[in-house]
Amino acid sequence: MSRLRLAALYAGGFLGPFGGAMTSSVLPEVGADFGVSAGAAASTLTGYMLPFSLLMLVSGTLGGRWGAVRAVRLAYVAYAVASVLCAVSWSLPVLLAGRALQGAANAFTTPLLLAAIAAVAPRERLGRSLGLFASMQAAGQTFAPLLGGVAAEVSWRWAFAGATAVAAALALIGLPAAVPRGAERPPLRSAWRPRTLRLAAAGFVAWGCLGGVSFLVALRLGDSFGLGAGQRGLVLTGFGLVAIVTARLTGWLVDRVGARWCARVGAVVGGLLLAGAGVLPSVVVVGALWAAAGAFSQAVVVGLNALVLSTEEGNPGGAVSVVQSLRFLGAALSPVAFVPLYHLDPLTAFLVPAALALTVPAALLHPTGSRPGTTPVTR
8 A cells, every 4th residue: 555655646746737738629629518619718727727826825834734645635535526527517617617626626736745755755866756746747737638639539528537537546545654644733924935935936937938838839830830730739749748758867867966956957958948949940940949948847847846845944835835836827927928029029039038047047046055954955
């Protein structure tokens, strides 16, 4: 049972991103079922992401108060119930309610699972453990459109039925016994220390300007190279596939050379790759650069998670929850910031986020001297 629970701890990383993106490829089918446009059906994506990202500002701390084991299990049950509601929804508002509940439930799994990994993983292997979790998250986000599309060949509702089964199984299995059970009650303000806010700001900019700009690459692939939807989707998938493959290597590097170094280099190189994807005239080169950006974006994610979880401060779940919230909020706001810029000047729309990724995270993550209670992973 201990090995099964350890496997379930990492498998939980797949479920959240999968749920977030599972309707992205079936918007026309969802809209047709409810008599609305595909654009209106796209609200199922926002309906998930808003409660997910906003609740994570406090969910890690609240879950720490209740105990990670109890909170995660209840969140899985809520996720399963929400997925059933989505599967049987008889109108778009009902589907949106189910999606909002899914997002809210996932806000209580992602940060607590990360904190649980920090509790059970040996310190010298924390980066590799977080890298494995990151690879599962990347797999969920990458394969969600594919699996949702396959399910839609029969009915898009079957994708939610599958999510129900997975969430119910994870709830039954639970978490490893070594995970803390909520003996302490950390205050909400303990998650908002200056160091945590600096890491969260770095994640907001880095992920918003790297992982959150796939739409820019898609627009350029269509406008500059004339690629159709299927071809654009194939090129964009390279980002996630490379992230899956390289996440564990990134974790190994975090353990060997330090989380701070990995996060800074990941943001800088990712910014350079994004600039190249916006400038160079070959579709093959653009695809290769975007795929490589997936690896360096993972270096940012794994590095930031290791930085926030490697300290001895009393509320690691709350701290990583804030960092994750700002990371996803950056991705959510990226289209608002850069789509209008693209319509004004496509080249500038690539160079601005590239410049931000090159400079801001590196400045925010600049070493400030040794801190008590840290381990070498924070170098």
